[in-house]
Amino acid sequence: MKRKLLIDIAKSLLFARWKQTLVAAIGVTFSITMFITLLSFMSGLNDLLDGLILNRTPHVRLFNDIKPNQNQPVKLATEYGNAHHFIESIKSDANRQAIYNSGAIMESLKKDKRVLGFSPKLTAQIFFNDGSIDITGAMNGIDPVEEARLFHFNEYVTAGNAADLTKISNSVILGKGLAGKLLVNIGDVVQVTTSKGERFQLKVVGLFQSGIRDFDDVQSYASVSTVQKILSQPSNYISAIQVKLKDISLAPSLAKEYEQLYQIDAEDVQTANSQFETGSSIRTLISYAVGITLLIVAGFGIYNILNMMIFEKMDSIAILKATGFSGNDVKNIFIYIAISIGIFGGLMGLLFGFGLSATIDQIPFNTASLPTIKTYPINYNPRFYLIGIVFSFITTYLAGWFPARKASKIDPVIIIRGK
Amino acid sequence: MNTPILEAKNINKYFHDPIRVQVLNNINFSINKGEFVSLTGKSGCGKSTLLYLLSTMDTDYEGQIFIDQEEMPKKDEGFLAKIRNEKIGFVFQFHYLLNEFNVLKNVMLPGLKLNKYSNEEVEHRAMEKLKILGIEHLALKKANHVSGGEKQRVAIARALINDPHIIMGDEPTGNLDKKNSDMVFDIFNRLSAEFNQTLLIVTHDPSFAERTHRIIHMEDGVIK
Numbered sequence: 001m002k003r004k005l006l007i008d009i010a011k012s013l014l015f016a017r018w019k020q021t022l023v024a025a026i027g028v029t030f031s032i033t034m035f036i037t038l039l040s041f042m043s044g045l046n047d048l049l050d051g052l053i054l055n056r057t058p059h060v061r062l063f064n065d066i067k068p069n070q071n072q073p074v075k076l077a078t079e080y081g082n083a084h085h086f087i088e089s090i091k092s093d094a095n096r097q098a099i100y101n102s103g104a105i106m107e108s109l110k111k112d113k114r115v116l117g118f119s120p121k122l123t124a125q126i127f128f129n130d131g132s133i134d135i136t137g138a139m140n141g142i143d144p145v146e147e148a149r150l151f152h153f154n155e156y157v158t159a160g161n162a163a164d165l166t167k168i169s170n171s172v173i174l175g176k177g178l179a180g181k182l183l184v185n186i187g188d189v190v191q192v193t194t195s196k197g198e199r200f201q202l203k204v205v206g207l208f209q210s211g212i213r214d215f216d217d218v219q220s221y222a223s224v225s226t227v228q229k230i231l232s233q234p235s236n237y238i239s240a241i242q243v244k245l246k247d248i249s250l251a252p253s254l255a256k257e258y259e260q261l262y263q264i265d266a267e268d269v270q271t272a273n274s275q276f277e278t279g280s281s282i283r284t285l286i287s288y289a290v291g292i293t294l295l296i297v298a299g300f301g302i303y304n305i306l307n308m309m310i311f312e313k314m315d316s317i318a319i320l321k322a323t324g325f326s327g328n329d330v331k332n333i334f335i336y337i338a339i340s341i342g343i344f345g346g347l348m349g350l351l352f353g354f355g356l357s358a359t360i361d362q363i364p365f366n367t368a369s370l371p372t373i374k375t376y377p378i379n380y381n382p383r384f385y386l387i388g389i390v391f392s393f394i395t396t397y398l399a400g401w402f403p404a405r406k407a408s409k410i411d412p413v414i415i416i417r418g419k
Numbered sequence: 420m421n422t423p424i425l426e427a428k429n430i431n432k433y434f435h436d437p438i439r440v441q442v443l444n445n446i447n448f449s450i451n452k453g454e455f456v457s458l459t460g461k462s463g464c465g466k467s468t469l470l471y472l473l474s475t476m477d478t479d480y481e482g483q484i485f486i487d488q489e490e491m492p493k494k495d496e497g498f499l500a501k502i503r504n505e506k507i508g509f510v511f512q513f514h515y516l517l518n519e520f521n522v523l524k525n526v527m528l529p530g531l532k533l534n535k536y537s538n539e540e541v542e543h544r545a546m547e548k549l550k551i552l553g554i555e556h557l558a559l560k561k562a563n564h565v566s567g568g569e570k571q572r573v574a575i576a577r578a579l580i581n582d583p584h585i586i587m588g589d590e591p592t593g594n595l596d597k598k599n600s601d602m603v604f605d606i607f608n609r610l611s612a613e614f615n616q617t618l619l620i621v622t623h624d625p626s627f628a629e630r631t632h633r634i635i636h637m638e639d640g641v642i643k
Contacts, residue, residue, distance in 0.1 A: 016519040319516075320517075
């Protein structure tokens with residue numbers, strides 16, 4: 001009852017100066033709108049850029065690195081066991097690139113609960129022959145189904161169908177740049193030569209565009225078995241296993257574990273692409289800083305308008321106090337005014353922010369490097385909306401609190417005698 | 420019949436700014452229920468200052484004030500606000516109506532604040548007060564759309580809404596012409612006669628003061 005009366009008075013004061021109120025609310029609306037839009041857009045862009053690399057990158061990559069053997073012969077000599085060894089002119093091991101015992105590793109990965117999935121990979125250096133021209137290229141043997149499921153491979157196949165790699169034998173998907181150089185299209189046949197001199201005819205079943213041009217100019221994809229055939233290798237010959245985890249943050253620890261467990265080299269995504277995380281977090285930080293600045297500016301607007309209102313309503317405050325409203329009641333009245341401006345402006349801001357984001361989402365954004373993106377990216381994360389409304393509430397409360405306290409301290413005697 | 424509604428004991432009051440000046444010097448008096456008292460004196464003699472002390476709005480004084488035989492504390496702002504709401508009705512020289520509300524709502528506000536009766540009852544009571552003052556036809560008009568004399572009558576209705584123990588007036592006729600002044604006096608007189616309402620009115624209009632039951636005359640901060 002008492003609160004209802006105070007809210008009633010606050011409402012009357014608000015509507016008596018509805019133009020001022022509207023200006024204050026528009027200030028809040030504007031800042032929340034920009035806050036939402038900025039964060040949605042920035043975060044959409046972040047996701048896009050991260051996705052460009054991170055989606056395609058395995059969380060843990062198992063492979064055999066080319067490096068010197070850790071166990072040099074001198075270590076076997078027990079009489080020098082405690083000595084420091086100076087060894088010169090070490091060469092990297094002529095280790096084979098294939099993963100030892102790949103079948104068993106894959107079986108055990110399948111049982112690992114932390115693993116979302118994995119796909120084997122096999123890389124071969126080859127030449128594409130076009131008349132008298134030889135183009136150096138690389139051929140990746142993949143499992144197209146798993147590759148599409150885990151690493152969004154199909155999103156980059158702009159023509160043809162990735163699944164055809166397994167359905168049609170001796171088939172290949174070429175990078176768009178590479179296909180351009182070879183003047184081939186889907187259905188055409190390209191001739192490749194391995195580094196050992198063997199020749200193969202492969203049918204083009206698709207083209208892909210990764211967004212990274214250097215990549216598109218040399219890379220091609222075929223099924224694992226096709227590449228094994230080209231390299232004249234058995235069906236357990238695999239040069240890397242790409243693992244995708246359920247929780248990406250486990251990658252560094254799991255990489256270490258696999259290294260121990262399988263006696264293999266393992267690289268986690270955080271180590272391989274550390275620069276992306278840094279970039280994303282700094283961009284997010286900047287957007288939050290700008291958004292919150294906007295809100296604080298709106299808060300000062302409310303502060304000013306309430307201060308003016310209190311100055312104008314000095315008489316009313318005095319008489320309210322003289323007729324029995326306490327300082328607290330008066331303070332609450334002005335805080336209600338501030339908060340209703342904040343909530344109204346904030347809700348409108350959420351609405352307009354959503355509208356503006358949705359509009360930006362419709363603006364065409366075509367770039368050769370990003371084939372899957374047709375419009376500007378927007379992230380509609382509800383968290384931004386929650387932060388927006390909570391922040392508008394807090395800033396308007398604070399902006400109202402100081403003038404309200406001032407109003408509660410007004411001495412009615414001074415006002416009434418002043419007349 | 421002789422219960423004191425308002426009592427002042429040994430009131431001393433100083434102004435500190437710019438220099439310490441004593442404005443009220445050992446004031447002692449009491450007002451009984453049903454009395455119609457006027458407080459007179461020249462400008463600057465301290466009569467308004469005394470009224471604001473008695474009204475509990477100014478708490479910077481020495482001495483004791485009793486309203487309805489209860490001593491007023493000097494610190495508890497919330498409690499004093501409640502006392503003003505419940506036991507004191509005010510009429511000022513200027514009407515101080517809230518322009519955001521209509522006449523009826525202006526009268527109702529202190530009643531709603533008291534929170535003793537329901538909304539409908541407060542409205543009914545407010546209408547009754549307006550009827551007593553003969554301005555019920557103005558109830559739904561905006562406060563700034565009625566004339567000066569009418570505004571003062573609305574202010575009196577507002578002072579009456581909670582059936583206060585005492586009505587205090589600070590030059591309630593100071594801004595009004597002869598006709599309206601007489602009308603306000605008649606209203607006060609009628610309240611006193613018909614409703615046994617206690618009134619304490621500060622005025623420097625001798626013709627107004629002469630017609631009240633009792634005159635408290637002040638000179639230089641002392642009651643003569």
